[in-house]
Amino acid sequence: MSPRLTPVRLYRLVARAEAVTWALLLTGMFLKYVTETTELGVQVFGMVHGVVFIAYCLTTVLLWVDQKWSLGRLVLGLVAAVPPFATVPFERYAERSGLLGTDWRLREAPAGALERLAAWLLRRPAQGLLVGLLAVAGLTGVALVVGPPA
Numbered sequence: 001m002s003p004r005l006t007p008v009r010l011y012r013l014v015a016r017a018e019a020v021t022w023a024l025l026l027t028g029m030f031l032k033y034v035t036e037t038t039e040l041g042v043q044v045f046g047m048v049h050g051v052v053f054i055a056y057c058l059t060t061v062l063l064w065v066d067q068k069w070s071l072g073r074l075v076l077g078l079v080a081a082v083p084p085f086a087t088v089p090f091e092r093y094a095e096r097s098g099l100l101g102t103d104w105r106l107r108e109a110p111a112g113a114l115e116r117l118a119a120w121l122l123r124r125p126a127q128g129l130l131v132g133l134l135a136v137a138g139l140t141g142v143a144l145v146v147g148p149p150a
Contacts, residue, residue, distance in 0.1 A: 005125070007063055008100040015091035018056040021049035022084040046148075054139045056081050058132060065118045066106045067099055 025048075028041025057078055064074040073094075080090035094100050110119035121128035 006102050011091050011100055014056045014059045015087040017052050018087045019085045021052045025049040051140050053081055054136050058135055065114055066104055067101055
């Protein structure tokens with residue numbers, strides 16, 4: 001039986017995945033711009049990093065709602081996705097500070113529309129995962145239409 005996906009485990013997973021994809025993207029950029037051997041690494045790892053970046057941001061928003069983070073902590077968590085590897089120290093800070101519970105608060109008592117939506121996602125893990133994947137795919141599609149950051 002697999003361990004339950006608690007807020008701590010989920011955030012650790014996405015924060016570290018975001019850092020790993022940063023490393024892959026930076027490797028691709030090194031190959032493209034320094035060695036001038038290939039741009040395939042930027043094309044592939046850039047897309048992978050973009051998808052994981054969006055997943056990290058959505059997870060941060062979910063935790064902001066579920067764990068009742070302040071708006072400042074939400075902004076700090078989202079900003080941590082921008083510099084390379086900053087999601088890992090933020091995730092560690094969040095865990096040490098008690099911002100990541102060992103259980104999902106909203107499985108019990110949601111209040112307000114945003115909390116009810118988060119509670120629905122958390123109470124139905126399969127549907128919640130599907131909605132999360134669709135949200136990541138949709139936002140990735142929007143990012144592809146808008147284009148890369150300038």
